[in-house]
Every structure is written in C-alpha cells, then in structure tokens.
Amino acid sequence: xxxxxxxxxxxxxxxxxxxxxxxxxxxxxxxxxxxxxxxxxxxxxxxxxxxxxxxxxxxxxxxxxxxxxxxxxxxxxxxxxxxxxxxxxxxxxxxxxxxxxxxxxxxxxxxxxxxxxxxxxxxxxxxxxxxxxxxxxxxxxxxxxxxxx
Amino acid sequence: xxxxxxxxxxxxxxxxxxxxxxxxxxxxxxxxxxxxxxxxxxxxxxxxxxxxxxxxxxxxxxxxxxxxxxxxxxxxxxxxxxxxxxxxxxxxxxxxxxxxxxxxxxxxxxxxxxxxxxxxxxxxxxxxxxxxxxxxxxxxxxxxxxxxxxxxxxxxxxxxxxxxxxxxxxxxxxxxxxxxxxxxxxxxxxxxxxxxxxxxxxxxxxxxxxxxxxxxxxxxxxxxxxxxxxxxxxxxxxxxxxxxxxxxxxxxxxxxxxxxxxxxxxxxxxxxxxxxxxxxxxxxxxxxxxxxxxxxxxxxxxxxxxxxxxxxxxxxxxxxxxxxxxxxxxxxxxxxxxxxxxxxxxxxxxxxxxxxxxxxxxxxxxxxxxxxxxxxxxxxxxxxxxxxxxxxxxxxxxxxxxxxxxxxxxxxxxxxxxxxxxxxxxxxxxxxxxxxxxxxxxxxxxxxxxxxxxxxxxxxx
Numbered sequence: 366x367x368x369x370x371x372x373x374x375x376x377x378x379x380x381x382x383x384x385x386x387x388x389x390x391x392x393x394x395x396x397x398x399x400x401x402x403x404x405x406x407x408x409x410x411x412x413x414x415x416x417x418x419x420x421x422x423x424x425x426x427x428x429x430x431x432x433x434x435x436x437x438x439x440x441x442x443x444x445x446x447x448x449x450x451x452x453x454x455x456x457x458x459x460x461x462x463x464x465x466x467x468x469x470x471x472x473x474x475x476x477x478x479x480x481x482x483x484x485x486x487x488x489x490x491x492x493x494x495x496x497x498x499x500x501x502x503x504x505x506x507x508x509x510x511x512x513x514x
Numbered sequence: 515x516x517x518x519x520x521x522x523x524x525x526x527x528x529x530x531x532x533x534x535x536x537x538x539x540x541x542x543x544x545x546x547x548x549x550x551x552x553x554x555x556x557x558x559x560x561x562x563x564x565x566x567x568x569x570x571x572x573x574x575x576x577x578x579x580x581x582x583x584x585x586x587x588x589x590x591x592x593x594x595x596x597x598x599x600x601x602x603x604x605x606x607x608x609x610x611x612x613x614x615x616x617x618x619x620x621x622x623x624x625x626x627x628x629x630x631x632x633x634x635x636x637x638x639x640x641x642x643x644x645x646x647x648x649x650x651x652x653x654x655x656x657x658x659x660x661x662x663x664x665x666x667x668x669x670x671x672x673x674x675x676x677x678x679x680x681x682x683x684x685x686x687x688x689x690x691x692x693x694x695x696x697x698x699x700x701x702x703x704x705x706x707x708x709x710x711x712x713x714x715x716x717x718x719x720x721x722x723x724x725x726x727x728x729x730x731x732x733x734x735x736x737x738x739x740x741x742x743x744x745x746x747x748x749x750x751x752x753x754x755x756x757x758x759x760x761x762x763x764x765x766x767x768x769x770x771x772x773x774x775x776x777x778x779x780x781x782x783x784x785x786x787x788x789x790x791x792x793x794x795x796x797x798x799x800x801x802x803x804x805x806x807x808x809x810x811x812x813x814x815x816x817x818x819x820x821x822x823x824x825x826x827x828x829x830x831x832x833x834x835x836x837x838x839x840x841x842x843x844x845x846x847x848x849x850x851x852x853x854x855x856x857x858x859x860x861x862x863x864x865x866x867x868x869x870x871x872x873x874x875x876x877x878x879x880x881x882x883x884x885x886x887x888x889x890x891x892x893x894x895x896x897x898x899x900x901x902x903x904x905x906x907x908x909x910x911x912x913x914x915x916x917x918x919x920x921x922x923x924x925x926x927x928x929x930x931x932x933x934x935x936x937x938x939x940x941x942x943x944x945x946x947x948x949x950x951x952x953x954x955x956x957x958x959x960x961x962x963x964x965x966x967x968x969x970x971x972x973x974x975x
Contacts, residue, residue, distance in 0.1 A: 446565055446582040478582040479612075503586040504580065505564040507548060 366393065439489050441511040447478030449498040449510065459510070465493045473511055476504065489513050515885050516540050516590040516615070516832050521555065522580050526885045526902060527809075531593045534823040541588040543578055547573035548854065550894040554885040561587060568895045574598045577605050578852065584614055588747035591830055593616035593823075597897070600806040601628055601677070618829040619784050619805050622735040626780040627803040631674045631712050637800040640779045642772045645791060645799040647714035659693050661713045671695055673702030673709070678802075679749025680705050686714055714801070719953040720791040722746065723798070725773040726814045727786045728825060730835040735778055737770040739817045739844050745939065747862070747955045752932070753864055753939060754810040755849045756817045759910060759948030760792065761950040769798055776800065785811070785826050809902065812883060814849035816906045843923030846906050847913045851921065853884075853901040855892045857930035858966050866894040870928030875920035879913075892929060900931065914940055935964045 374397060378386055384399040443449070449476055451459040461473050467487040477480050495512035498504055518541040528544060530557055535542045544559035549568035555937065561581040566573030570734065572580070575598060582594060592609055594600040594616070603624040609616040612731045618624070627633045631651055633956060634644045646665045652658045662669045671694055673681030681702030683694035696709065703709035708930040722743045728736035742758030743751045761769070773788040787804040811822045814824045820839045868891045874882045882912075884901030891899060905920055907913030918940045924933050939945050942958060958964050 446579045447564055448586065448588060479578065479585060503563075505583075506566045506573075507564050 366395065371395070371397075376496075390485050399453045419504055436486060437513060438494055438512040438514050439491060440509045441473060441487055441489065443476060443498075443504045443508045444485070445478055445483065445505060445508055447483070447503070449500065449502060450475040450482075451496070451500045461493050461496075461512040463493050463496060467491060467493060467513065474498075485510070487511075487513065488492070516827065518560075518587065518589045519575055519617070519827070520541060520545060520580070520584045520587060520589040520614075521559070521575070521595065522592050523598055523600075523878050524550050524553060524555065524574060524896065526883050526899070527559065527807075527884045528553075530823055530883055531595060532558055534821060534827060537821075538824060538827060539828070542569055543583065543589055545574075545583045547895070548679065549895055552891065554701070554887060554890070563587065568893065570896065572597065572842065577608055578604075581612060581614075583610060584612070589614060591827070592808070593617040595828070596808060597678075599887045601804070603628060603698065605735050609949050612968060615830050617784065617826050619782055619786060623782045623786075624805045627675050627782075627786075627805050630672060630802050631806060633708075633803050634712070634800070635785055636775075636780055639771075642776050643798065645714040645717065645801060648712045650712065651710045652695075652713050655692050655695050658691055658711075661689070664693060665713075665715045670714045670716040671698040671708060672714060673698060673712050674712055675706040675708035675710065676702060677706075679746075679805045681711075683747070687856040691934055708798050717791050717799070719951040720744075720793055720902045721951050722751075722757070722789065723758055723761060723769070723792045724787045724804075724808075725770055726811070726822075727777045727782065727788060728822065728829070729777060729783050729785050729786075729831045729836065731832055732834050734840065734841055734943045735774050736774050736835065736842075736939055737781065737840055737933055738820070738822075738839070740766060740769065743814060744950055744952045745954055746952055747943075751810065751852065752926060752955065753849065753936065754813055755847070755913075756813040757844055757847065757909075762796075765792075765796055765798070772798075772800070776803070780949065785822055786849045799910045809852065809899070812902060812904050813850050816848040816904060817840040817844045817846050819845065846908060847910045848904055848906045849913045849917050851903045851935070851936040852899050852932075853903055853924070853926075854898040854932045855900050855929050856898050858932050858935035860930075862932070864898050865892065865930035866892045866898075867929050868892075870924065870925060871927040872927075873923075874901070875903070875923035877920075879916050880904070880920050886926070903936075911946075913921070914946060938966050940962060 374386055386397040388395050468490050469488050471487045473487050474482045474485050476485055491513040492514040493511055498510040519535050520543045521531045532542045542559040543564040544556050545565045546556045546562060547566055547568050550556060553883055565579040566576055583794045592614055597667055600603040603621050606616040607619045626636055637644045648661045658907055663795055668684060668686040671683045681698055683698040685691040685694040698709055699709040725740050725742050740758050740761055741754050741756045754889040762965045785807050787808050789801050790798045791801055815923055825839055855865045857865050869886055872886050872888045881904040886900045903920055905913050905916040907916050921933055921937045932953035
C-alpha cells in the first residue's frame with residue numbers, strides 16, 4: 366500500500382460521505398477517520414500473530430472489565446430536583462466524608478424538595494472518593510452528588 | 515407583572531412561551547428531560563433544570579419534580595403549554611396551593627369542561643346545541659345499544675377523559691357496537707386511566723370548526739373567530755386555516771355568541787377553544803372545549819393581529835384584556851401546516867434522528883414556529899411535530915400560493931418529514947376550492963391521482 370492508494374481511499378470516502386475506514390491485511394493495519402476539519406491518518410504494524418477482529422465474548426472481555434472496574438469511579442446521582450444538604454441539620458455532622466466506607470443502604474445526604482427532607486441512599490458499595498455537589502445548593506435530576514471508588 | 519416563569523413543556527411551544535416572556539421582560543426557567551438537554555428552548559431559557567429521564571412519565575409529567583424546580587428557581591408562575599399537564603386540574607391545584615400562578619383557567623372551569631360529558635351538560639344548560647347522544651356515561655354494551663337505537667347509527671363511542679383523538683371508536687351497525695365499545699374503553703383506560711365512555715351520533719364527514727375564546731379575570735370574555743381544522747389524518751389535525759371557507763359572517767356571529775355564553779357559564783378565564791362539528795347545511799353541534807392554548811393558536815394571531823401567549827401571561831398577572839384583543843377584527847387569511855418527523859411514503863412511520871441540514875423558508879407572510887436546527891437530534895420519546903409553517907395572505911388564494919412556495923423552499927435532510935405530503939394537498943383542486951371535510955385526507959390518500967413527490971436536492975450542504 367502506498368500514498369497513491371491511501372489518497373484513492375480518501376477520495377472514495379469523500380465521494381460516498383463515509384467517516385471511518387478501517388482495514389487489516391497481512392500484518393498491516395490502516396484506519397482513516399474524518400474528524401471535525403482535520404483528517405487523522407495513522408497506520409501501525411499489527412502484532413506478529415494478528416489478533417482476530419472479533420473476540421469471543423466472555424474470554425477477552427472479563428479481564429478487561431475487571432481491570433477498569435478497580436480504577437473507575439461510580440457516580441451517586443440525584444434522583445430528584447431539590448436542595449442538597451450534607452447533614453440532617455446545621456448542628457449535626459455530615460452523613461459522609463471523603464474516605465468513608467458506604468454500602469447500598471448508607472444514607473449519604475439529604476435532598477430537600479418542597480419542604481420534605483429526603484434521605485438519599487448510596488445504592489452502591491465502596492469508599493467516598495469525591496464530594497461533587499455543594500452543600501445548600503440546588504441540584505437537578507441526574508446531577509452527580511458523590512464519586513465512590 | 516411576573517418576574518420569573520417556569521415553562522412546564524418542551525419543543526416548539528416551550529420556545530413560543532419563552533419568546534413571549536422575553537418580550538415582556540420576564541425571566542424564564544426551562545425544565546427538561548435528559549433527552550432534551552440540547553433542545554433549543556433549554557438553550558434559550560435564562561435557567562434550566564433537568565427533571566428526569568426521557569420518558570414523559572419520568573419527567574414532563576412528574577408534578578413533584580416540576581414543583582421542586584419551581585421552588586428552587588423561585589418562580590411566580592408556570593405556563594403549562596399544551597398536552598402534558600396543561601389540562602390537569604390536579605396540577606393547577608398544586609400550583610395554587612404553592613402560591614404559584616397557573617397560567618390558564620381556574621381549576622373549577624378545567625374540571626367543568628375537562629370531563630367531556632360534563633361539558634356537554636353545561637352546553638345543554640347554556641342552550642348551545644350538542645351532537646345527539648347519550649345523556650351521560652354509558653355503563654355497558656346494553657345501554658350503548660339502547661342509545662344507538664334511539665339516535666340512530668352510525669355512532670361514535672368516545673372517552674369522557676379523552677383527548678388528541680384517542681379513546682374513540684365508530685360503530686356503523688348493531689353487530690359492530692360491542693367490539694367497538696370494549697376497544698374504546700380499553701384504549702381510554704390505558705391512555706387516560708379512565709375507561710368511562712359516552713356516545714354521540716356520528717355526523718358523516720363534518721367540518722371541524724373551533725372558536726378561540728379569551729377572557730380576563732375581570733369578567734371580560736371575547737371570541738377571536740373560528741379555525742377550520744377539518745384536514746385531519748387519523749383524528750390528528752394536519753392543516754388548519756383561519757377563517758374557515760365554510761363559515762359565513764352570520765354563522766360566525768351565531769357560533770361565536772354561543773361559545774362566549776358557554777365559556778361564561780363555567781366562569782372561564784384565560785385562553786380556551788370551543789370545538790364544534792358543522793354539517794353542510796350550517797347546523798353546528800358543540801363537541802368539547804380545550805381548556806388551554808392550542809397548537810393552531812398561531813393562525814388566529816395572524817388574522818386577528820394579536821399575541822395570544824403574551825395575552826395569557828398578562829391575564830394571569832391580573833391585567834385587563836388588551837384593547838386591541840378585545841376589539842380585534844379579522845383581516846387577512848392564514849394557513850398552518852404541521853411539519854412532522856414522519857415518512858409519508860411509508861405510512862407516516864416516525865422518523866426521529868439527527869437533522870443533518872435544516873433550512874426554513876422565509877420572506878413576506880411566512881412564519882415558522884420551530885425548535886429544529888441543523889444538527890438537532892429529534893428524540894423518539896415525544897410527539898413527532900418538529901415545526902409549524904404558517905403563511906399569511908390578503909386572500910385565501912394568496913395564502914395557499916405562499917404556502918406552496920414556502921413548502922418548496924423548506925429543506926430538511928437526515929430525517930423524513932411530512933413536507934411533501936403538505937405540498938401535495940396544496941396542489942389539490944378540492945382543497946384549493948375550499949371543498950373539504952374531515953374525510954378529505956383519507957379520500958385523497960386512497961385516490962389514484964395522489965402522489966407524494968420526493969424533495970429534490972437543491973441546496974448545498
């Protein structure tokens with residue numbers, strides 16, 4: 366494959382309004398992607414024993430997901446619209462702090478909606494890594510409150 | 515005057531309300547579902563709060579979350595638009611108890627007219643003729659049969675809690691009555707949570723004529739003429755025009771007077787619409803009232819020279835009816851085509867997805883009410899209307915010529931729309947001669963010479 370062939374492929378992509386072209390042959394791999402304004406072209410020699418394009422589900426997938434799970438953070442998001450409070454009242458301490466271990470049933474905060482104080486549960490297991498929402502400020506549906514690892 | 519208004523709706527009507535608020539110097543708070551995060555109304559509102567997942571039941575119908583957003587946003591009033599909670603008396607009550615003004619009629623008027631059966635009873639009391647039918651709810655098939663024999667077939671079985679053309683079935687004879695009765699009840703139960711039915715005589719191919727009512731909180735009620743909404747597909751309006759080619763000035767006066775009388779009898783305030791069926795001999799029959807602003811309010815605005823949404827807000831803020839609205843006279847002719855994200859060549863199947871390129875027509879006498887734009891992704895969770903195309907002309911003929919021109923200019927790619935379907939109707943001789951009724955679209959689509967021409971590629975993208 367030389368530059369002439371690659372230019373021909375780019376022309377074909379333009380003509381047919383394609384945004385991604387990927388091919389692999391005899392240890393050579395090419396991917397052309399139409400980006401916003403810029404065309405990135407990269408090719409790389411594949412490993413000696415070319416990896417099959419489609420991996421058998423379950424075999425390659427499992428180790429990968431385990432690896433990601435241990436480094437990923439889970440978001441605790443707001444299930445309602447209201448005002449976020451870290452404690453039950455101004456005098457009592459916060460329900461959780463960074464480093465606190467939580468389980469599904471642990472109350473992590475209060476969201477006040479229409480004068481009703483709703484206790485929000487973690488619904489996940491782990492350790493509080495980050496407090497994202499601000500105490501006393503409004504939160505909307507789906508807004509991230511805490512991050513748990 | 516209100517300082518901040520929450521818009522409890524989405525799409526083009528949310529945009530319409532935001533525009534009216536901005537022109538009145540009122541701050542706006544949009545509430546939206548996760549599917550509408552990139553919607554135009556969310557971007558143009560002063561503030562926006564996400565209230566739930568895409569399905570309407572998880573967001574736009576969640577009264578508690580909307581009220582929470584209203585509280586967090588510290589709003590003075592809520593405009594419910596049309597559909598969703600617009601005709602929900604309980605929602606209006608909740609607003610009242612939270613001291614937030616519901617921009618619409620009083621709870622009592624919504625309850626009186628919301629139940630179709632109750633509305634018919636009020637009409638009879640006010641001396642307004644109603645379609646012959648049952649005296650109230652029809653409990654079972656046997657009762658339905660008795661009513662049908664009294665008023666004569668064909669009949670229409672309708673849900674008392676119905677709307678939007680759902681929960682209704684026709685029965686042409688005794689044999690079909692039973693199945694129709696049960697089908698209507700089931701559909702009504704599923705769609706509105708209330709399976710109660712009543713019966714009306716089916717008037718063959720009537721004209722659907724509705725009158726715009728507007729009333730302030732100081733007892734002043736006027737009508738702003740009629741709209742002809744007979745061009746419907748499966749009981750859904752597709753094209754509306756004002757004035758109606760069918761209604762003479764004498765009939766307009768009679769029906770308008772009846773509409774005002776009925777509205778006053780239930781203490782109606784704010785904007786509302788009285789719906790009638792009219793036959794070819796000038797007999798009119800009240801069928802129901804819509805206690806909200808309607809999709810087709812636009813053509814009345816153009817013909818009568820007013821801003822109905824602004825007037826709604828002013829009335830809710832306790833202002834008297836604007837003089838130019840109170841004394842409005844019809845000038846000009848206006849037509850509206852509802853542009854839906856549907857494929858007319860594939861039985862109007864929904865066509866959600868990303869609009870690759872969007873160009874709306876312009877020029878003299880063209881109004882486009884739309885939340886669409888290039889790159890906008892039409893979500894699959896809500897109704898398919900993406901734009902309202904309105905043309906205004908000095909005469910009906912010039913409004914039609916303008917609509918033909920505007921439809922030909924309308925360029926939308928990436929999704930299928932009903933633009934070509936509307937073009938075909940604008941070219942139809944019967945429509946152009948003002949000869950149509952509610953059976954028009956079906957007859958047209960079944961005829962041999964009905965052709966939907968695909969849009970030619972004309973604009974550079």
